[in-house]
Amino acid sequence: MTYTAYFDCSTGISGDMILGACVDAGAPFSAIKAEIKRLKLHDCELSLRRVIKKGISASKVDVYIHEHHHHGHAHSHSKYTEIDRFIKNSSLRNSLKDKTREIFLEIAKAESRVHGESIKKIHFHELGSPDTIVDVVGALVCFDELKIEKIFASPLNIGGNVLIKTAHGLLSNPAPATAELLRGIPVYIADLPYEMVTPTGAAILKVMREKDKKLITGSINIEKIGYGAGDRDLADRSNVLRVLIGEVEAFVDKEEVVVMESNIDDSSPLVYDTLMEKLFKAGALDVALIPVQMKKKRPAVKLEIVCEKKIADKIAKIVFEETSTFGVRFYPVARIKLEKEIEKMSTPYGKIRVKTGRLDGRIMSVSPEYEDCKKLSYKLNVPVKTILASARREK
Incomplete structure (x- = not known):
């Protein structure tokens, strides 16, 4: 409070x-x-x-x-x-x-x-x-x-x-x-x-x-x-x-963001890998591909992107260049965001980066970095879920 x-x-x-x-x-x-x-x-x-x-x-x-x-x-x-x-x-x-x-x-x-x-x-x-x-x-x-x-x-x-x-x-x-x-x-x-x-x-x-x-x-x-x-x-x-x-x-983070969307039913699924890489590289905060059904009952993908308002034009340009869509809609949204910090912590399996989310100083969420746990899993031949659980217990 x-x-x-x-x-x-x-x-x-x-x-x-x-x-x-x-x-x-x-x-x-x-x-x-x-x-x-x-x-x-x-x-x-x-x-x-x-x-x-x-x-x-x-x-x-x-x-x-x-x-x-x-x-x-x-x-x-x-x-x-x-x-x-x-x-x-x-x-x-x-x-x-x-x-x-x-x-x-x-x-x-x-x-x-x-x-x-x-x-x-x-x-x-x-x-x-x-x-x-x-x-x-x-x-x-x-x-x-x-x-x-x-x-x-x-x-x-x-x-x-x-x-x-x-x-x-x-x-x-x-x-x-x-x-x-x-x-x-x-x-x-x-x-x-x-x-x-x-x-x-x-x-x-x-x-x-x-x-x-x-x-x-x-x-x-x-x-x-x-x-x-x-x-x-x-x-x-x-x-x-x-x-x-x-x-x-609680407070709303003041960072101004927009959600950008486009329904696509005629692009090859192969393009989405490159598309997502380019969107994240350009500064997109999140990218999702959601299966939808279009008006003529065609299966399609809804591309949903979250980004800062100031880069919306640049993001839209990438979507037009990499997909077959004819339009992108966008609208402003407010989002609640925890204060995030990343620190390395020791576990029985080695050091792992852990994200901690706080609200007004109180810890609300703890999330071990999956890629770190995945590397240790292969290296030590230990199930990744075991390493994830260990990191959460240590925190």
Whole structure:
């Protein structure tokens, strides 16, 4: 079981909305304030209040620094190197310190790509205000307090085609740095005349979200729910970020794969040996030949191939070259895959490679390498099933 948070970003995401949602789900506000106090930011004050957004009761966390409201322009640490040094020399716990620096480094990389400058020369402008540091540190404290091990998010609603006021003038939504931070994160554009995803919210997700796996539909056992309020009062929906927290038993591997199929009734059976060799050499993950009966009651073979989407065209080309088929159909699929490791182990008959499959650290499957067992069987004149059984017992 893995304790997991799922953020519903249907009305966007920001640093203070993450704070509000997590506090609403049970993260102690006092713990956030205590850790922020270690930053020794002058005149920094956090407040918590309940608000109603289109009938939804939510927590609103505000950060006040030098009497400027959250998302104001108190530029105490506007240069990336200054912010990084400030965090590095702070009294934060090392785990918080490292993640905070990692998040600000992602922001700096995004700004660097946009402006074509070295990271060391980057100024954060709006993102250089101390309240951005408070948002990031506060979110990380919440994740620790709620014992969250993995974080997932829905596709992000980034808002509509509007202009955003920045230190560089009016910029299209999403702002260039935000767009850079959103690389690799699913987003969509909605008919809302606002910026719905802030750079801080995007940066926190960029670093903290799970990148290698995704949730299986219906797999989270919800224990806690929280709503964090945003600053907008939208006409037709509540401006809240919802977080669902609970235990998850299994995840789907995020590797994108497709299944390719073709029914073949007029190719010589002799071609399939070469075909399978070429398909595996080209990167196919699996190839199967399944006997089927065609519409005119002819016996035929259904060729079924599993491969990564990016090589689908190359795989189809091999099928057309090596068989008589006129078409190949394909469709995307999700697959659950155990974490696999291969190690050599000693048995009474010699060393054998063994594949071990784990799910969240637990051993689910053990499989001795058949070719190793086969070689030992011939060498020692011992039945292969005996060697296979011995390898499983040793494991």
